[in-house]
Amino acid sequence: MNELQFGSEWHDDNDVMDVTPHCPKCRSASIETRNLARRFGGAIGAIAGTTSGVALALTGAEIGLLAGPVGAMFGAAAGVVIDGIIGGATGCAAGSRLGAAIDQNILHNHHCRSCGYTFSDKPS
Numbered sequence: 001m002n003e004l005q006f007g008s009e010w011h012d013d014n015d016v017m018d019v020t021p022h023c024p025k026c027r028s029a030s031i032e033t034r035n036l037a038r039r040f041g042g043a044i045g046a047i048a049g050t051t052s053g054v055a056l057a058l059t060g061a062e063i064g065l066l067a068g069p070v071g072a073m074f075g076a077a078a079g080v081v082i083d084g085i086i087g088g089a090t091g092c093a094a095g096s097r098l099g100a101a102i103d104q105n106i107l108h109n110h111h112c113r114s115c116g117y118t119f120s121d122k123p124s
Contacts, residue, residue, distance in 0.1 A: 023115060026115040028112055031112055034108075034109055037100070037103045038099035040099060041096055041098045041099025041100075045091035045092045045095020045096065046088045046091050046092035049088045050085075053088065
């Protein structure tokens with residue numbers, strides 16, 4: 001019978017694709033990713049999420065007044081901290097995702113350190 005032989009013709013360890021971006025202007029590999037919209041979106045999302053989380057917690061504290069002033073005080077303190085943290089993290093993640101999409105599709109997200117040229121992944 002014929003036996004299958006798997007030799008080096010199928011896989012060569014020396015053939016590794018270079019995925020490092022190069023500057024289209026000067027061909028330098030000294031490229032930095034700017035991620036401006038991702039950082040801005042994350043910051044705005046964190047602020048908006050924290051604000052909405054605190055506002056919801058304070059609304060919950062007003063409802064907690066029905067249980068008495070002590071319940072409202074402890075409920076408000078715990079709610080502000082927990083809802084603020086959760087709201088901030090959620091807002092930051094959503095803003096960061098939106099910013100990443102803007103960076104990738106709209107802005108020139110790469111900056112060449114050699115010549116100062118900015119460019120995107122997609123060909124123009």
